[in-house]
Amino acid sequence: MTHTASKKHPEPVASAGSAVRQGTAPGPAAHPATHPRTPPAAGRVRRLPRRWRKAILTFHVTVAVGWVGIEIVQLLLGLIGLSTDDAGLVRATHVVMEILGIELIAVIAWTTLLTGLLLATATQCGLLKQYWIVTKLVVNIALMLNGHFFLQHWLRQQAEAGKATESLSLQLVISIGTALVMLVSATALSVYKPWGKTRRGRRPAPKSSCGPAHPPHGSSV
């Protein structure tokens, strides 16, 4: 009576089904009859369906790299403002820098942070499991604090003063240049995924799709 066995153990069938729906079932070997339950030691499975993960990743990368682009434009405008004597041109650069630096960057920074948090917490990556993710989180927050407490204030000052002082413009260019270096570093971290796992990430877990593409030399993984 094979059907009585399945009646006695209805749970495994349901959990395997949800794993398949989530795209986390490891294949035929995970058939409920042979692997009735994922052992707790195997850790939590990825919670975000694969197509959602890809869609959010696409959005995250678009917004994050867009942020890099805006900082490049800001830096160029700052340098133009510093190097020209044309008062009209200087004024125009200040107005555009203010719009980009106050209105747009805040939205972009928040969107990058929120999509990054979603990707990290709803997938195998984990928020505090890999050093490169923790570092990007710190970079993102540091850039937002710098933008909120310093950059926005200086940009307003620069836009209000018809002709900003050279030291204020220089201060802005240095600050924007530093932000750009930090953002490019965050992008490189996302691609190289260096430094391995944190202590929390070293706990037993299913094979992660979040680590470096090529494991370090000598590693059997």
Ligand code: HEM
């Ligand atoms: C500081 C600005 C940021 C930039 C420029 C940035 C850039 C990127 C890029 C280019 C990728 C694609 C990497 C790849 O698929 O090879 C990526 C993926 C990712 N990012 Fe960010 N990111 C930023 C902030 C964050 C933050 C704050 C978090 C989390 C707290 C985060 C978490 C992630 C995660 C989990 C992935 C997916 C990795 C994977 O699934 O392979 N990012 N990011």
